[in-house]
Amino acid sequence: MLPTDGSNIVGQLQVVTADARNTLLDIGRHYELGYEEITLANPGVSVWLPGEGTAIVVPGKFILPPPPWTGIIVNIPQRRLFYFPRRTGKQPATVVTFPIGIARPGWPTPLGTTRITGKHKDPAWFVPKSIQAEQHSQGELDFPEYFPPGPNNPMGMLALETGFAKIFIHGTNRPWGVGMRVSHGCLHLYPEHAADFFAQIAVGTPVRFINQAVLAGARDGQLYLSVFEPVDGYPESQVSLLAQAMDALAIHDAPVDWKRVEQAIDAKRVVPMPVSVGAPSLDESLARIQPAQYDFEPYGIEANDAMPPDMPRRPVTDAPAAP
Template structure:
């Protein structure tokens, strides 16, 4: 068997996981966090699993797991199939404080104590009249065991589809807001739990941001009223890890479509900005493939020459040591 570049962490799909709490980048100018780039995390699918089952069990989003596994059937991965779980991330291009919500990747980043970054998958508003708004706001309040009085507009929409909503939902497990909710400074919008976990990682809400029940239960005591929230639209992220420049790509939001040429222009501009205003000599084939087939997985596009040379020299030294031991 050929040596693999990836270190595979094999888990069963039934393993219960918790939110990702990751150390900040070691270098001030870096943006990549999580597993080392040469490592990837996988789970082993069971016969009865779908990708959606695995996503819910791993507390990641539906679209997220599908993007990361383009060759795996969504509904029938097959027993023994290795399913990739995203575990390496580029931080959004935004001030590293409070809560950052990047809508295209459907994730929350929370900058906690000691610079640690807590990441959660989320569901967001639909692409019609119920989009999740962009912009800077804050947490204006938090409620445990919230009740819900559906707005008339939502009642009317459900009624048109033959679904009758109650005029009032008391606190409890059957409440669509779940057991925890944060109120945003944007009137009418919340970050809340959900009793429909299959909707996390999809655009199914009326504009609110949905979290897994176990995620928001951990999240709730960490967030104080007044915490800043920055909701951004960044389908292409670029950033460094040591001397390697990475790019992470997601499909554009439906309401802000972009042609391949427009996405290429945006990516090249971001790469140039990240490299102190100079366009690096990048791997163009990887760049094009990442833009045409986004996976949400950071891809290395460029290494500073000194770093690449040191890596090559290190590999040569390792091989020399190995040769001396086998002669």
């Protein structure tokens, strides 16, 4: 649910104890986190072999993007999508959030407001000439001009078309890239999230793409700051992170510990960091959390395609192509 007390923070931090079977990426995907979120929250922990008994921070606490909270908001540096469903009746306002893969350097996603203009199940992908040329320049001389529908399609099994030309929110056949800079302007979802999200979204849903590298939040009388690596290709990325932090915190009427603000900026603390004067530090807060044992099966190599885990993995060959 959305906060009703003036807060703009949702979710909670957790700590789990790794086992010998799972990678850090397995744990992140299970808790609906992307690559950068789970790795930056656990500096010094091996991505592939976290180690039996290692305490893993699960950064499931998020500062919401700036309002208005309607439709879909994608914050590119945060590498996260937020969906604010329309309220019906007396139901409380809610928010759904997913990690996303974002554009690689040189292919920036447009900023601004648009809408969902189409929904495509089992899309085909006709590769644009510009992407073909890029792949050829990188030595992929046999890169296909066309990908048929199916689990090996880079667009995944489900795609939402936006009003920005050739910009889709879609699944992916390389789910371990979610949270990285992997696309040519589109936004990539884990296949299971694409399936869930696709079912909820109607054509006409408003979409807003923003570039907010610093987010300030408030909860229970405390101020928090999240800082993300700026994404190049946007004018806002030239503004210093300290200046962005000052602007973000200016709307909150509470004393700020500016030394902590500088620490958050220097460390690119994606986990919301307490910056109120006298507040417990992030490390102190994490130390109070009792770790839970992570005891889930790894996703395995068979989950590394466009199908949601545990679904039939047969290709679809007769579906219409997405434009």
